[in-house]
Amino acid sequence: MEKQEFDAFISKKGLKLTRERDEIVSEVLCCQGHFAPDELFVQLRSKGSKVSRASIYRTIPLLVEGGLIAEVERTDKHAHYEKVSKNSHHDHMICTVCGRVIEFYSKPLERLQESLCKRENFRGVRHCLEIMGVCENCDG
Numbered sequence: 001m002e003k004q005e006f007d008a009f010i011s012k013k014g015l016k017l018t019r020e021r022d023e024i025v026s027e028v029l030c031c032q033g034h035f036a037p038d039e040l041f042v043q044l045r046s047k048g049s050k051v052s053r054a055s056i057y058r059t060i061p062l063l064v065e066g067g068l069i070a071e072v073e074r075t076d077k078h079a080h081y082e083k084v085s086k087n088s089h090h091d092h093m094i095c096t097v098c099g100r101v102i103e104f105y106s107k108p109l110e111r112l113q114e115s116l117c118k119r120e121n122f123r124g125v126r127h128c129l130e131i132m133g134v135c136e137n138c139d140g
Helices: 003-012 019-030 037-046 053-065 107-119
Strands: 069-075 078-083 091-095 101-104 130-133
Touching: 003 019, 003 053, 019 037, 019 053, 037 053, 053 069, 053 078
Parallel strands: 091 130
Antiparallel strands: 069 078, 091 101
8 A cells, every 4th residue: 555545545534634644654654674663753753753652653553454554563562563565475473582573475375375265255355474483593
């Protein structure tokens, strides 16, 4: 989803596209990899933005609902997000000890998902696979 689509989504919900929301969306679109709301706040502030932390936390659920970002992990009450990309799907392995996130793509898993959906007469739109475990560094 791009900015124009998100703007239309906000409008359809009967919400206003405020300056703060606009700055948050623009910054999210520039993010590479995973980010936490507090990191987004620091990035915006370092650029001179007056966006409040509360505005970021209120906007994040809208960004998820609108399909612009997806929650990647939630550990110790800290959620991390990433942009949703129409052309580069991947899944995650998350270390429960150190929090390391390993991104991976598996063609056989994607085919299995398609096969399962077909078998159940279900039209899959998107999915999120997280494998929780222990990375080699922490497995000691």
